[in-house]
Amino acid sequence: MNPVAKKRNYTIDALKAVTAWFVVLNHAYFPGVFGQYVALLSHFASPIFFITAGYFAVHTKPSKTKKSIMKMCRYLLFAYTINLVRIYIQNDCDFSLFCAFFQEKIFTVRHMLFFFFLNETYVSGVVWFLFTMLYCYLFRLLLKREALIKLSYFLTALSFLIVIASSVFHFYVPINNVWIRGIPFFAIGGYIRLYLEREENPMSRLNALLIGLVGAVIISVSFFANNLLWHVGTLLLSPALYYIAARSNIKKNILCPLGFKYSFMVYIMHPIVIHAYDALRPTPGLLEAWIRPFLIIILTIMVALLYYFIKDNLILMIKKMRGVE
Numbered sequence: 569m570n571p572v573a574k575k576r577n578y579t580i581d582a583l584k585a586v587t588a589w590f591v592v593l594n595h596a597y598f599p600g601v602f603g604q605y606v607a608l609l610s611h612f613a614s615p616i617f618f619i620t621a622g623y624f625a626v627h628t629k630p631s632k633t634k635k636s637i638m639k640m641c642r643y644l645l646f647a648y649t650i651n652l653v654r655i656y657i658q659n660d661c662d663f664s665l666f667c668a669f670f671q672e673k674i675f676t677v678r679h680m681l682f683f684f685f686l687n688e689t690y691v692s693g694v695v696w697f698l699f700t701m702l703y704c705y706l707f708r709l710l711l712k713r714e715a716l717i718k719l720s721y722f723l724t725a726l727s728f729l730i731v732i733a734s735s736v737f738h739f740y741v742p743i744n745n746v747w748i749r750g751i752p753f754f755a756i757g758g759y760i761r762l763y764l765e766r767e768e769n770p771m772s773r774l775n776a777l778l779i780g781l782v783g784a785v786i787i788s789v790s791f792f793a794n795n796l797l798w799h800v801g802t803l804l805l806s807p808a809l810y811y812i813a814a815r816s817n818i819k820k821n822i823l824c825p826l827g828f829k830y831s832f833m834v835y836i837m838h839p840i841v842i843h844a845y846d847a848l849r850p851t852p853g854l855l856e857a858w859i860r861p862f863l864i865i866i867l868t869i870m871v872a873l874l875y876y877f878i879k880d881n882l883i884l885m886i887k888k889m890r891g892v893e
Contacts, residue, residue: 578824579816580620583809585827587616588834589865596842596864599857608791609784611798614697614744615753615806617835621701622757623814625708633709640702644695647836651692654843687745692839700750707751713758720755723747728800735795743799756807760814773812780808826869833872841868 590613597603625633659665673679673690682688687696687703707716727748734741743749764770783804790797841864852860 575817577814577817578820579813579818580623580810581825581827582818582821582823583616583813583827584620584831585823587613588827588831591835592838592842592865592868593861595839596861598861599854605788605791608798609787611787612783612802612805612809614749615802616810617697617832618701618704618750618753619757619760619806619810621704622708622754622759623761623810624757625705625754626713626758626761628708630709633705637702637705637709640698640705643832643836644698644702647694647698648691650840651695654840655691658843682742685745686742686747687750688742694836694839696744697835700744700746703746704750704754707746708754716751717755717759720752720759724752724756724803727752728803731796731799735790735793735797738795741796743796748799752803753806757810760807760811764814770815771811773815776808776811776815780805780812783808829876830869830872833875834868837871837875838864838868841871 590610594607594610594613597607621636625636628636655669656663656666659669669690679690683699687699689695689699707719711719730741730748731743733739741748783801783806785801787798787801787805790801845860845864845867849856849860
């Protein structure tokens with residue numbers, strides 16, 4: 569087996585940390601055209617999380633996959649709950665308005681179908697990500713590895729054609745779901761690991777970088793053309809970046825623990841931090857508008873640190889209580 573797959577790869581951890589920041593920048597915009605471009609370019613970030621999940625799930629036993637499924641269920645319940653609290657507060661803590669939101673937006677056939685089949689919901693943008701990740705692990709549990717990779721070939725080609733058609737004929741396509749953003753990138757992660765394990769002379773990092781640059785150019789073209797071709801760009805850019813990280817291994821640094829332990833919670837919590845910040849500072853000045861994305865990244869990291877501090881101490885306290893008993 570290739571030694572790349574045997575030991576902890578700190579480059580992947582660092583990439584996850586930086587990727588989580590770009591997820592935040594996709595929603596905490598810089599001002600003007602620059603902010604719009606950064607937000608579009610940051611679409612490469614979400615696929616990195618799916619690629620990572622697939623990379624480490626490719627050899628996992630069903631028992632470990634089941635644990636990942638339960639973990640996603642807990643994250644989904646947590647994210648859904650805190651976002652319902654946010655919606656309640658945004659409705660001036662008026663229970664009747666809160667119930668009306670559910671009646672008009674959530675408890676409808678259209679919303680249920682879109683949520684369960686296309687992972688779209690009015691509750692929070694981050695919920696689609698968790699639900700899609702849950703579906704990916706379910707497919708990994710139900711399908712053999714080779715069958716999952718074959719399914720990803722079909723879905724990747726289909727998503728490519730759909731995106732091209734939507735760009736030409738200008739019709740809406742839901743991108744953020746298990747079929748277009750989930751399984752294809754999840755399977756790509758598994759394929760990258762299998763490729764590195766079996767090839768004695770794998771593709772160079774320079775060639776991967778060139779592929780990634782082509783993806784970045786396609787994303788840039790979609791910015792000026794105002795279409796969905798950015799998804800095609802992410803199909804090249806995100807796997808290329810991950811491949812480079814998988815073939816490298818930097819020394820452990822401050823980014824590594826942030827990526828390894830906290831990046832997932834940064835992804836989950838950043839919408840809450842953005843809403844809270846904007847509620848406190850609804851009309852920032854020009855200077856603050858440029859600083860705001862960095863402040864939100866820092867605040868979200870602090871929230872993630874606080875979450876795990878509380879969680880770890882609660883677990884420790886429960887273990888001590890059980891030990892006493």
